Amino acid sequence: MTNTNAVPVTVLGLGLMGSALARAFLDAGHPTTVWNRTAAKAAPLVEAGARQAATVEEAVAASPLVVTCLTNFDDTLQALEPAAAAVAGRALVTLNTGTPAGARRTADWARDHGARFLAGAVKNVPPAVGAPDTLLYYGGDRTVFDEHLAALRVLGGDTVYLGDQPDLAALYELAVGATLLPALVGFFQGAAAVQARGLPVSSMVRFEAKWLEMIASELPALADEIDRGDYTRPRSTVGLFLDAVRGDEEFGREANVDTSWNRPLHDLLERAAAAGHRDHSIAALVEVLRKP
Secondary structure, three states: OOOOOOOOEEEEOOOHHHHHHHHHHHHOOOOEEEEOOOHHHHHHHHHOOOEEOOOHHHHHHOOOEEEEOOOOHHHHHHHHHHHHHHOOOOEEEEOOOOOHHHHHHHHHHHHHOOOEEEEEEEOOOHHHOOOOOOEEEEEEOHHHHHHOHHHHHOOOOEEEEEEOOOOHHHHHHHHHHOOHHHHHHHHHHHHHHHHHOOOOHHHHHHHHHHHHHHHHHHHHHHHHHHHHOOOOOOOOEHHHHHHOHHHHHHHHHHHOOOOHHHHHHHHHHHHHHHHHHOOOEHHHHHHHHOOO
16 A cells, blocks of 8 residues: 555565565555566566566656666666656666675766765575664665655665765675675585485584574674784684694595685684784684784
């Protein structure tokens, strides 16, 4: 049902995440216009009450708040170019992946065409859009964030403004996202080893979750060590991890699992030890990762 007090919203890009964003706006009563290069993807949303625009220019012109969810900033700019004349005076919010440089380019384009720009990131999967604990963070024009906060909170209850620099969300997106693939590959390695024993992978999920909780609990202390640049009071050392390498390799042979993806990580440990950090906190790996 349409909420007469809710700001009209346009959503550009109807992949899995874009469709979830549009549906969240619809569920909250926002008059929602949608556009996608492949028009057929809009059908479920139209059935739910969305208005489908025939062109991107028509879509942008339909709402004061325009939310884009395309693959990256280059795709966003390419899609918006035909609507360049229509973005003036509108709030443009991007929710795509991409680099800080891409966010800055998009911010410049928006400013040059008279739009106010806010770049954000959704830190969860599409089914979690709209949940009270789903995190989204934004950087850019504070007036956009303040004016449309009620609409933005429809997408997730944990909604954070990072600052007025338009590339902050992209910076944190990549900085935080760097954890994802190594963590998943570690889980997949363990899954292969458990399956090799004839056990279901589901049997390890509870233990894996507790392990990740432990890691999460250590992050504040590790961050404090890095911020201070003092690694001399370790809770776990570079040497401790380095000494475990042989056991990791032996386990891989026993389970018949390829653990070669760990080799670059082992190289980091060896370089850190060679630089004098063997007895220092594992957080000292930052010093090896940081280029002059």
